[in-house]
Amino acid sequence: MIIPRVPVQHRSLLPDRRLSGPTPWVIAILMLLTLLAAAAGVGLARSANAIGDAIAGRVTVQIVTANPEMRAEQAAALLDRAAAQPYVRSARAVGRDELLATLGQWFGSAEGDDPVLESLPLPALVDIDLAGPDRADQMRALRALVAEEAPGARIIPHAEWLGPVARLIRSLAWVAGAMVVLMTLASAAIVIMTARAALGTHYATIEMLHLIGATDRQITRLFQRRIAIDTAYGIALGTAVAAAILLLIGWQWSGVTAGLAATASLGTAGWALLLALPLLAIALAALTARQTLLAALKKIL
Amino acid sequence: MSGSTPRSGGAMVEFDGVGLRYGPDAEVLRDISFNLQPGSFYFLTGPSGAGKTSLLKMLYLAQRPSRGIVRLFGEDLGHMPRHRLPGFRRRIGVVFQDFRLIPHLTARDNIALPLRVAGVSEEDLAGPVGEMLSWIGLSERADARPATLSGGEQQRVAIARAVIARPQLLVADEPTGNVDPDMAMRLLGLFEALNRLGTTVVVATHDIHLISRIENVQMMRLEKGRLADPTGALRYPPNRS
Numbered sequence: 308m309i310i311p312r313v314p315v316q317h318r319s320l321l322p323d324r325r326l327s328g329p330t331p332w333v334i335a336i337l338m339l340l341t342l343l344a345a346a347a348g349v350g351l352a353r354s355a356n357a358i359g360d361a362i363a364g365r366v367t368v369q370i371v372t373a374n375p376e377m378r379a380e381q382a383a384a385l386l387d388r389a390a391a392q393p394y395v396r397s398a399r400a401v402g403r404d405e406l407l408a409t410l411g412q413w414f415g416s417a418e419g420d421d422p423v424l425e426s427l428p429l430p431a432l433v434d435i436d437l438a439g440p441d442r443a444d445q446m447r448a449l450r451a452l453v454a455e456e457a458p459g460a461r462i463i464p465h466a467e468w469l470g471p472v473a474r475l476i477r478s479l480a481w482v483a484g485a486m487v488v489l490m491t492l493a494s495a496a497i498v499i500m501t502a503r504a505a506l507g508t509h510y511a512t513i514e515m516l517h518l519i520g521a522t523d524r525q526i527t528r529l530f531q532r533r534i535a536i537d538t539a540y541g542i543a544l545g546t547a548v549a550a551a552i553l554l555l556i557g558w559q560w561s562g563v564t565a566g567l568a569a570t571a572s573l574g575t576a577g578w579a580l581l582l583a584l585p586l587l588a589i590a591l592a593a594l595t596a597r598q599t600l601l602a603a604l605k606k607i608l
Numbered sequence: 609m610s611g612s613t614p615r616s617g618g619a620m621v622e623f624d625g626v627g628l629r630y631g632p633d634a635e636v637l638r639d640i641s642f643n644l645q646p647g648s649f650y651f652l653t654g655p656s657g658a659g660k661t662s663l664l665k666m667l668y669l670a671q672r673p674s675r676g677i678v679r680l681f682g683e684d685l686g687h688m689p690r691h692r693l694p695g696f697r698r699r700i701g702v703v704f705q706d707f708r709l710i711p712h713l714t715a716r717d718n719i720a721l722p723l724r725v726a727g728v729s730e731e732d733l734a735g736p737v738g739e740m741l742s743w744i745g746l747s748e749r750a751d752a753r754p755a756t757l758s759g760g761e762q763q764r765v766a767i768a769r770a771v772i773a774r775p776q777l778l779v780a781d782e783p784t785g786n787v788d789p790d791m792a793m794r795l796l797g798l799f800e801a802l803n804r805l806g807t808t809v810v811v812a813t814h815d816i817h818l819i820s821r822i823e824n825v826q827m828m829r830l831e832k833g834r835l836a837d838p839t840g841a842l843r844y845p846p847n848r849s
């Protein structure tokens with residue numbers, strides 16, 4: 308049992324000084340940081356996975372033939388041929404309006420109606436999503452196809468330029484995970500120190516309990532209960548503050564729909580993990596306290 | 609005294625060639641051999657530093673011997689596994705010079721402690737605790753905390769705590785050291801009453817006057833870690849039939 312049942316009269320063997328020591332407050336801070344790090348880790352990992360999935364089989368063919376009509380013909384021919392290939396899941400031509408709208412953001416013209424922009428010779432772009440896992444063969448076949456339909460066109464695998472970003476995000480997720488582990492270890496260390504301090508503070512009581520025939524189990528349950536309850540207060544406080552912060556961030560995040568930020572979310576499993584963490588923390592604290600107390604009591608006859 | 613085998617028939621406590629040392633230091637007790645008979649009353653005397661408290665610690669199972677054999681209630685405690693010790697401790701009552709009451713508990717709760725630890729229900733322990741408070745004359749102060757009690761009152765609470773579970777062996781370490789002579793005599797009267805009920809009593813004390821007030825007691829004298837028993841009464845006690 309996480310918080311052991313102790314008869315009411317036995318509980319009074321330890322003076323009632325709940326929340327008076329630093330432990331619940333330190334645990335609250337650690338729990339808050341652990342939950343925020345875990346949320347960041349889950350969000351970043353999901354973002355990295357989403358980006359990875361999106362870019363893994365996507366290429367853009369950039370047709371830069373100088374003659375605009377020939378460029379359009381090559382793009383149309385490539386689109387038709389590519390769509391018919393078994394290794395292509397989907398193919399689509401990026402329209403000129405879409406290109407102008409994207410470039411317009413850089414030219415300071417939201418609508419893409421800048422005269423300078425209108426005069427630019429824009430390449431024709433064809434986005435192709437490859438199907439199946441055999442990327443090397445597929446790329447070889449695609450290159451051959453592009454060479455036939457649009458000689459001189461460049462094939463740009465998205466993984467080449469978005470891959471480092473995905474790897475960076477994944478690394479950050481690992482860092483967040485490592486922070487969760489470190490803060491869990493720090494919490495366990497706090498509980499160990501608390502248990503040892505409690506034994507030191509109440510040594511006279513423990514010695515007397517031993518002398519009148521109390522078992523290690525009885526004494527351990529007494530202290531384990533107190534430490535688990537104190538820790539649970541801290542964990543509840545840290546969780547409440549973390550939940551408020553995450554909900555606020557989530558509310559602000561919901562307004563972000565563009566770019567990489569849009570891929571970050573916690574998902575059901577992420578929320579379940581965050582909800583499980585406080586319970587796991589209480590269980591860890593109780594178990595750590597129990598083992599520390601039993602080990603310490605064994606040193607006393 | 610050392611080297612021979614103590615007579616063990618019916619003895620409650622047997623020490624045979626017992627030595628005790630703390631860490632690497634020299635032995636504080638050497639070649640201690642004696643038997644304590646059920647229902648007897650013993651005084652343990654000796655100068656400060658002679659090893660009285662160390663000997664008592666072994667009696668109330670706070671310390672294992674470094675060598676030799678200690679048998680309590682017929683069982684060798686030297687090699688007894690730790691988890692069996694609480695059962696034996698519940699058969700021993702201990703009284704300290706400094707009382708060692710739990711400061712945040714009332715007199716009633718301090719006295720009830722051994723019964724609660726033994727798992728006695730609240731309904732079942734109310735009667736014995738009330739009787740014990742009455743026996744030590746502190747019924748009116750049942751809800752007082754130790755800090756508000758006088759030294760004599762605290763010692764009476766400590767004695768009540770030591771005997772409420774009806775121990776077979778009562779060990780008292782300088783129980784009258786912090787009380788006035790009148791209170792010392794009253795406390796001694798409590799020990800005598802217990803002894804008449806069949807409890808074996810061992811009292812360590814410096815107080816020669818105290819010893820002279822009790823009849824039929826046996827003396828154990830420790831000097832420089834060795835037990836003096838010139839009459840042989842400890843090793844070969846008279847039959848108390």
